[in-house]
Amino acid sequence: MAKIKAEYIWIDGHVPTSKLRSKTKIIDGPVTTLDQIPEWSFDGSSTNQAEGHDSDRSLIPVSYYPDPIRGGDHILVMTAVNYPDGKTHETNKRDHLVEVSKKFAGEEAWFGIEQEYTFFQGLKPLGWPDGGYPAPQGPFYCGVGADEVYGRDIVEDHMEACLVAGLGISGVNAEVMPGQWEFQIGPLGPMESGDQLWIARWLLYRIAEEYGVNASIHPKPVKGDWNGAGAHTNFSTKSMREAGGYEIIEAACKKLGEKHDEHIAVYGAHNEERLTGLHETCSIHEFRYGVSDRGASIRIPLQTVKDGKGYLEDRRPSANMDPYEVCAILLETVCS
Numbered sequence: 554m555a556k557i558k559a560e561y562i563w564i565d566g567h568v569p570t571s572k573l574r575s576k577t578k579i580i581d582g583p584v585t586t587l588d589q590i591p592e593w594s595f596d597g598s599s600t601n602q603a604e605g606h607d608s609d610r611s612l613i614p615v616s617y618y619p620d621p622i623r624g625g626d627h628i629l630v631m632t633a634v635n636y637p638d639g640k641t642h643e644t645n646k647r648d649h650l651v652e653v654s655k656k657f658a659g660e661e662a663w664f665g666i667e668q669e670y671t672f673f674q675g676l677k678p679l680g681w682p683d684g685g686y687p688a689p690q691g692p693f694y695c696g697v698g699a700d701e702v703y704g705r706d707i708v709e710d711h712m713e714a715c716l717v718a719g720l721g722i723s724g725v726n727a728e729v730m731p732g733q734w735e736f737q738i739g740p741l742g743p744m745e746s747g748d749q750l751w752i753a754r755w756l757l758y759r760i761a762e763e764y765g766v767n768a769s770i771h772p773k774p775v776k777g778d779w780n781g782a783g784a785h786t787n788f789s790t791k792s793m794r795e796a797g798g799y800e801i802i803e804a805a806c807k808k809l810g811e812k813h814d815e816h817i818a819v820y821g822a823h824n825e826e827r828l829t830g831l832h833e834t835c836s837i838h839e840f841r842y843g844v845s846d847r848g849a850s851i852r853i854p855l856q857t858v859k860d861g862k863g864y865l866e867d868r869r870p871s872a873n874m875d876p877y878e879v880c881a882i883l884l885e886t887v888c889s
Contacts, residue, residue: 558579613634666787670734
């Protein structure tokens with residue numbers, strides 16, 4: 554058997570927003586099934602997931618992908634964090650989504666997540682002048698040319714890596730603020746969209762590393778008159794996608810309005826800095842839905858109205874949200 558490198562990736566206990574960690578284990582390959590990948594452990598006292606006197610925490614492989622950076626038979630392993638006795642760790646939000654997904658499996662829910670992020674070089678966004686600001690927002694969204702976009706080479710490398718890894722990436726674009734970009738994962742089922750968004754984030758950080766650049770998913774990376782960064786989550790169930798689905802989508806919007814505060818509580822830290830009612834957002838203190846309205850909490854796409862079926866877009870989740878939590882609460886609110 555050949556030896557391969559397995560990069561174990563997990564979500565830490567950093568507060569208020571979890572970070573990604575990873576380390577490499579040499580195992581026998583090639584790997585063709587998940588059960589060939591062994592459980593592993595790590596020092597939880599170094600990741601805010603344990604005390605020093607009882608520091609071992611377990612990494613449970615939950616999905617794996619070809620490693621587009623190392624190539625060959627090497628793999629990326631998404632893991633969930635448990636206590637050594639098998640109990641779910643408090644930072645492990647995936648296990649709850651597993652339960653919710655099973656409960657509502659008949660709904661055949663799909664999620665499409667639009668991950669916005671901002672490249673930084675040192676203390677300033679990539680491409681911004683030293684000690685000043687670029688031209689006001691306007692020409693940068695989906696722009697082209699060296700005076701409009703910054704970091705396209707990293708974006709192209711990341712998109713290619715996601716494809717090689719077999720992720721369900723469905724597109725990329727330059728965003729409204731210079732140095733800001735977006736990629737989309739989905740539509741996929743709840744577990745796949747959660748795992749794959751975390752893997753895509755890890756690949757983004759890892760590839761940007763090679764360029765001496767870091768990618769931030771803070772919801773308001775630059776204070777002032779600049780767009781924040783969100784993770785708009787497109788959601789549908791089987792009945793929404795079928796004839797007569799529009800009525801079900803409207804009913805879902807009303808249910809979401811009744812649970813607005815519970816959703817905001819798990820939609821990402823510092824989201825109040827982004828959801829101000831300006832810059833294509835609805836205020837965090839308000840809930841409303843509307844057709845083609847990017848200033849609403851929930852946007853119903855124009856095509857959905859025309860077809861009488863389709864999906865809704867929840868515009869409230871911030872760029873730093875945990876997709877496991879967002880997918881779980883959307884399923885629970887809409888499908889209960």
